[in-house]
Amino acid sequence: MKKIFLPAAALLMLFSCQNDTTETDVQTNAVLQRGCASQEVLAAQMKADPTLALRMNKIEDFTQKSMLNGRIVNGKVEIPVVVNVLYKTASENISTAQIQSQIDVLNRDFNAANSDFTKVPSLFSGVKANVGIKFVLQNIVRRSTTIASWSTNDAMKKSATGIAPTSPATVLNMWACNLGGGILGYAQFPGGSLSTDGVVIDNNAFGTTGSVSAPFNLGRTATHEVGHWMNLRHIWGDANCGSDYVSDTPTHNEPNYGVLNYPHYSTCSGTPVEMTMNYMDYSDDRGMYMFTNGQKSRMAALFVSGGSRSSFRN
Template sequence: MKKILLSAAALVLLFSCQNDTTETATETSAVAKRGCASQEVLAAQMKADPTLALRMSKIEAFTEKAMLSGRLVNGKVEIPVVVNVLYRTAAENISLDQIQSQIDVLNEDFNATNSDFTSTPALFSGVAANVGITFVLQNVVRKSTRTTSFSTNDAMKSASKGIAPTTPSTVLNMWSCNLGGGILGYAQFPGGSSATDGVVMDNNAFGRTGTVSGVYNLGRTATHEVGHWMNLRHIWGDATCGSDLVSDTPTHNTANYGVPAYPHYSTCTGTPVEMTMNYMDYTDDRGMYMFTNGQKSRMDAIFVSGGARAGFGI
């Protein structure tokens, strides 16, 4: 297990390097490789707004302090969710049942009630976490569009081409649309503009019923992306043997795909067994089923008074 101690300056350097290792499904195929564009979007936002790196460094410093002092959420955080559906075809206009199935998956995964949580290997059972955050569907907003497919430029979040977010300081906004390009989804990390805050999902990876298909049919793409929205990094740190800023996750070589056989060893220092079943890896939906206590602490820290998402806290 790794120990983390990063200065704000080092954190900025980490952010600036992360785009070099962004993975998208276009490198092989949408079926073979998970495509999450969160790091790519973050790099573009930092390039457009040089002050974002400073804001995120301050968030990281606050997070580290909150984790060390034990100043974490004391009780339940309940997240209201607004789902914004952009559709050109009937299939893209996903049903309420499909939307609710995604809310159900989030509640299971963030409260360790998912049936596959019990598959956690003994090696990791001591750090497997019940995050204790719940999600409630507040509203569904629908809008017809002529756009064949959206990309990661946040056009789906604008009032002119898409649907603007609803009170993002107190509501998690999720967009369902045809993303295209083999990308399953992306999220905005804490610290970004409120005008673009939230999680974007391809309609074919939203929930676990309806239009979902292939190996991304269990709603885990949203679990992964909401993890980013709550300040979690990819488990391999977006660099070879990089850091995800969490102390109780093993060091990974890089992203894992498919469903690796356990144990899967890293070639990084100490050759640790990789936690391929962690939601912040790139495995298939059926291959991911746990967060860690360290990840829970990072997520908790953004909801306390003074945290980046304190509007949701108690």
């Protein structure tokens, strides 16, 4: 069983999302590998705000107690979504249809309604989960800009340079823009400032139609990043054989890229079969298609009374 208690020292470590190479049965082009900057952004926020680590430790303590006591949400949590589109070119001004396709993916993936859910190997069939969270598109905000490429410094979330979030205490804000540096997206973990709360996705990985391109054309970048927004860590724990603070995911030694042949074994203690199809790994879109019951409980703990996202409850 994985360690599930989060020491302050672990929160202060900087883990970057590296483009390591592993064997795949498809893509071999190193440029086409998943890049997520959520952990890097978290480290920068902690450096700027020393109190963030304390808030996140309190959230972690509450999460573990809620999971232990069974204090999870009954029924569905409905998440209103505002999508903020920043564009310099016409292709970056993604269509309403493309945006809706992403909301549809979130609703399928978080409700075990994705067609590839049936591909979950029998080894993991006992832990595969229907998270039971609904997403509803509330509004689309668009802004033309002269910025050709955005970084992970949250400039897209500021009214002076981008679009400020709409009611972030009760609305999930998503920004679609041209991200640079090989990054497909990043999210803010619970506990951060409301002024920067939300998820950023590259416009070429947003949804399933329009400007998207393989191997990130199935909307799973947003599923991964919304997972972070709901307090999920990368499945390898951002360290060699690290902990994601979930007991029913196997210990991974590193991120996995592309679409690996099953079974793929970890080099960690016990050499477990890795859950490469978990949304919190780095597999290509077509290679990720499940959450676990432990991840579900971790997410659900955010929305109970006292949880860090309890304001989203109706």
